[in-house]
Amino acid sequence: EVQLLESGGGLVQPGGSLRLSCAASGFIYSNYAMSWVRQAPGKGLEWVSTISGNDGSTYYADAVKGRFTISRDNSKNTLCLQMNSLRAEDTAVYYCAKDGVGGANWFDPWGQGTLVTVSS
Amino acid sequence: DIQMTQSPSSVSASVGDRVTITCRASQGISSWLAWYQQKPGKAPKFLIYAASSLQSGVPSRFSGSGSGTDFTLTISSLQPEDFATYYCQQANSFPFTFGQGTRLEIK
Numbered sequence: 001e002v003q004l005l006e007s008g009g010g011l012v013q014p015g016g017s018l019r020l021s022c023a024a025s026g027f028i029y030s031n032y033a034m035s036w037v038r039q040a041p042g043k044g045l046e047w048v049s050t051i052s053g054n055d056g057s058t059y060y061a062d063a064v065k066g067r068f069t070i071s072r073d074n075s076k077n078t079l080c081l082q083m084n085s086l087r088a089e090d091t092a093v094y095y096c097a098k099d100g101v102g103g104a105n106w107f108d109p110w111g112q113g114t115l116v117t118v119s120s
Numbered sequence: 121d122i123q124m125t126q127s128p129s130s131v132s133a134s135v136g137d138r139v140t141i142t143c144r145a146s147q148g149i150s151s152w153l154a155w156y157q158q159k160p161g162k163a164p165k166f167l168i169y170a171a172s173s174l175q176s177g178v179p180s181r182f183s184g185s186g187s188g189t190d191f192t193l194t195i196s197s198l199q200p201e202d203f204a205t206y207y208c209q210q211a212n213s214f215p216f217t218f219g220q221g222t223r224l225e226i227k
Contacts, residue, residue: 035216045156045164045207047216059214095163101175105211106154108166108175
């Protein structure tokens with residue numbers, strides 16, 4: 001069974017940093033792209049970033065480009081999101097997700113999410 | 121960026137009803153479309169991919185159709201567990217974008 005378990009969320013002041021992690025199991029991790037998707041309280045879903053499985057190519061939403069860095073460790077089956085210069089509008093539940101069927105850029109499954117709150 | 125617009129934003133229906141949700145892309149995305157279901161406090165669940173392919177384990181009362189810019193999600197006979205929020209997502213190109221969601225409520 002595929003499992004994704006996020007950690008690292010919490011309360012951080014504006015301008016601060018936070019590092020999220022996602023532990024993956026139940027599949028050949030290096031074969032799949034992995035992504036972060038967030039959801040602000042009471043709002044819809046917003047794609048944040050994707051990293052490919054093999055060559056490590058990375059992609060970012062404009063809203064986080066230059067502030068967030070996605071990375072992966074294929075030896076440890078882990079995905080990370082380093083978040084710097086955090087803003088109030090980054091407050092959200094952050095989900096990690098695996099590339100879906102066919103290796104296309106849909107998301108399946110999703111982790112349970114970790115809440116990031118940016119506030120003074 | 122490709123904008124995804126869902127309609128309606130919310131709909132009230134009864135158990136047994138047939139419901140259709142529409143998703144429109146601001147430019148053609150072929151069949152690079154997925155649908156998700158989300159219940160309060162839970163992560164989204166993957167339902168349909170490639171516009172019309174049902175993910176394994178998803179009940180057959182769910183179906184998807186469309187290509188290019190116009191897509192639909194249909195639930196043929198609503199069950200109590202189907203009341204949730206539904207999102208479409210384009211997987212054609214970065215940045216991946218979602219519709220704003222359709223909340224399906226019990227009448």
